[in-house]
Amino acid sequence: MVTISPKYLNQIAQYLGAPLGKITQKDNIYTRVNNNQTSTGTINIIFSFLKDSKSNLGPNDPLQEAAMFQWLEYGIVYAANANNGQNVKVLLRDLNTILSTQTYLVGHRLTVSDVFLYYVLADIMAGLSSLDKEKFLNVSRWYDNIQQDAALRQKNNFVDFSSNYLANLVPARH
């Protein structure tokens, strides 16, 4: 399995306002050392960011904690590994179904799960054709919602989800 890019950890730490600490990698596993606290594994590291930043993007109850674990795992195992056209299509199709009834991945608010998946999907979403954006409408809506926060978006490009093809090519206004 491919390991996720350390870039994502960087982005999350920056967004949450947590110190990145010292990140090392061995046998596909990341370890973070900060203030003599060691966290092993990407999911642990993200939870440690939450703790260090006192962010409120973490879980409020056991259900949310499990759901967040699920989405972080999903980001690492599925989304970051969707490396060809076919896998990407399956990934987006499934995600589209799940997001058809949800605004956010966990509960009714932005959580670290949305943030993480946003970073992981950035390249895929930026490369989608207009038709695919329309096909995976719920994913597009979710992604568009998340990307509106410039602090969250950081250096990622703003992905255009306008649905009228010609509007991209020929602006109606001058």
Next chain:
Amino acid sequence: MTTIIGNENNPSTLKLILSNNLANKKYPVDLKGPNEDCPYLPYLALESGESIFSPNAAIWLLLPPPDNMLGKVREILELESIILAPSLAALLGNNIKSEKLKSSVLSALQKLNADLGDSNFFIKDTLTIADVSVFSTLYPIFKTEKLSKDYLIESKNLVRWLGILEGLPVVKESIETVFNQKPNIGAQSYQVLMQSSKYPIPQVQDLKQSPTTEKDSPKHEIENVTPEEIQAAEIAWKKDLKTLSKLKNPEKVVLPKPGEKNVFITSALPYVNNVPHLGNIIGCVLSADVFARYSRLCNNNTLFICGTDEYGTATETKALEEGLSCQAICDKYFKIHEEIYKWFNISFDQFGRTSTPFQTEITQNMFLQLSHNGFMFTQSVDQLHCEKCDRFLADRFVEGGCPNIGCTYEDARGDQCDGCGKLVNAIELKNPRCKICKNTPKVKTSCQFFIDLPKLEPLLHHWIKESSSGWSHNAEVISKAWLKEGLKPRCITRDLKWGIPVPLDGFRNKVFYVWFDAPMGYLSICKSYTEDYEKWWRPANDTQVKLYQFMAKDNVPFHGILFPAILLGANKNYLTVSHIMATEYLNYEDGKFSKSRGIGVFGNDARDTKIPSDVWRFYLLYVRPEAQDSCFSWVDLATKNNSELLNNLGNFINRALIFVKNNFNKTIPKMELNSEDYTLLALCTKELKGYMASLEKCKLRDGIRHILAISRHGNQYMQVNQPWVRIKEGEQGKLRGGTVVGLCANLACLLATLILPYMPETSSKLKSQINCKDVVLDADNIQIVNLLPTGHQIGDPQPLFEKIEPELIEEYKKKFAGSQESRNSPPKNNVQLNFNGVDKDMLEEAVAKQGMVVRKLKEGGADKSIWQPEVSKLLALKQQLIKISSEDDAKKKPTNKLDIKALEEEVTKQGLLVRKLKEGGEAKSVWEPEVKKLLALKQQLAEASGVPVQPPQKGKKGKK
């Protein structure tokens, strides 16, 4: 109520059931059979209607770990869910042979083995879900002797621990539920895991599967021909050459003729402000060229036109950037485009441009016609107008405070605010300012023409139903999606200068918007080709003309909706497109080609390589992004050249011809064909049919594969029949050998025609080697005749292709990495100028000139990004001037580098000091040295002013 939904024989289901039992939750369990339609299993269906589909997350909820163990549990769960489960699913469940994957599993197991040590459980003496998760995933391995040997032989602690857990009653009970004492526990369990998970199939480098076959190549039913086909091949072979139709002589001016096939081909007009990259080339001109050449081989009356699209803002911007007039920019880039296409051997009948009087005339007439027919209306549009720059400002030329409530961002752009990310309407900006001159623009109303597309919609609906069947799939989808959304009126005029003026009073200072004027280029370029252009564009009733338009998919809305709407609205029986052939995008290595950022290989780059244009053509067409995006890769280019062109096609042709030359004195020998030979001909006829069918539908990629299949058949045939052995076996053997060689030479002759659309230069080289002419391709009568009869004299065979060495490819790969601009040395905007051997006068002149350029740019209202580099150049020049001047001064006054003004100041200062000291009644010993200093200074001043030196002043001339 919360329910566990799972399936039998799935290790992940065991996780949930085991946790359920351990926590004593007693949630009901629903095990699905193998046939039930439920793609992902297991999952935990919660009372709220939500569900948790990740097994490890589900067991976290079922049996939450104690607070002091959270970190460790998460760590082990992650190891299990990221490495163990998906890798085992791939290795054992999907039978992927990958050493890399296996070693990652083994190292994870070793880590777990070490973590476990002598304990009974992973964490202290508590049974947690960490144990549950790893146990469940390893259990089928543990129960299978062979797998156990493969994976667990080094992990003694794990084996002990698996044994302990298995013995627990609660575990036993759970295992029975899931595996039901199935005899097929083992590798099959991982198959179930793979099938019911969402795991993507990993792409591992060391896949040891059989060499992958080309997925999208046409399926060849190899060695499978019917007796009828063989018979037909025999009849065709024996046909008299004289009965075949001859290729038409190219006419000076091609015009459509009644009763004949008339094919009109256009390629999307490339925009003039840039150099085209490979993606642009394959997307339109090259694809269109292949089809045009093919169409000519079919004896169709074929007209192929293209040209540069020259009007619009982008040209104006580029002109400012390069400090040239719009016309000069167009002339310059038109030439670049023309040269590149010439190098690629694009066989335009006319390569024109849109900045011609014909264009003006046709565009204005079309507009008046539409206006007359009631499809135009005017509407006023509010726009920001900068009085200082005397122009209406495009959205990205305005900045100001964000009008969105709650956002205080001061530098929002006219289209969007970077602060809050929301869209902005330029006229709503608070305190708007012109980005160029910083003045406040005013809202001005200007009246613009709109084309009333909603009125034209019914016509278009009807038309698209009739004509879209011959379009490429993406073109059809995009156009129909567009119609479905409903058409809105579109503004077709703008307040610009570089364009075609609107021919109505009150609007004469406006020009047509580029997309209204660009498609008119097809008509005007045709008119510059022939005065009789209307014979093509408004064909007579008895003349059938088919219009093929080639483009990349981003151009589809213009050709599928707007251009037809204009033509239909004019209501003058204009020809409309019958075949829109749109390609997807070609990517560069793994990124995108980008004109604006200069990434990728550009037309002129390709020309500068040592790779011949035919090889470029071949490779681009081989990877033509027909049904999906495809990718340009240097390594692949070399591989395709070496394996397909050199070893397959080139090898076959060269072997056959060399044989004729060396053994038969350049003469095609006597041939007596047997059934095996006719089978070969039948096979090749099949490929030829495939080739024709592909090209008729513009499936250019497939066409290449049929060509290569013919030479592959030929190579095999030669290998099996070994003519080099036969000819040494007496008279009979010589006849057989001669037949084989003669037949192969005949196939080479056929190939010479078939490769013409793809590789025109190679084709003509080959034709002169064989001493033959092109064959007419007749779609109604596809056959292989004896083109080179016994006695035909061939020319001198030469190798057609050359090997591309990997070193060369590495070199190009490095050379063309990064952007085009950064490759050119010295870089265009770099301020490191070469001053060697430049004297002061020359520098002063240069400063003055550069100053002019900067001033002109700033006055012209260019964007900062445009004048900034020029300004830095100016500053660099000035600095150099100062340096040289001071060096000059230094030569004249080696002891003194200060200028007069500074000296005067020094003198005054020193004088004051001395006076003060004397007044203060200081001792002589105190003021004496100061006085000396003063005298020395005065001396220096006298010297300095005595010599008429021009003191260096910063950029004096430049600022006049």
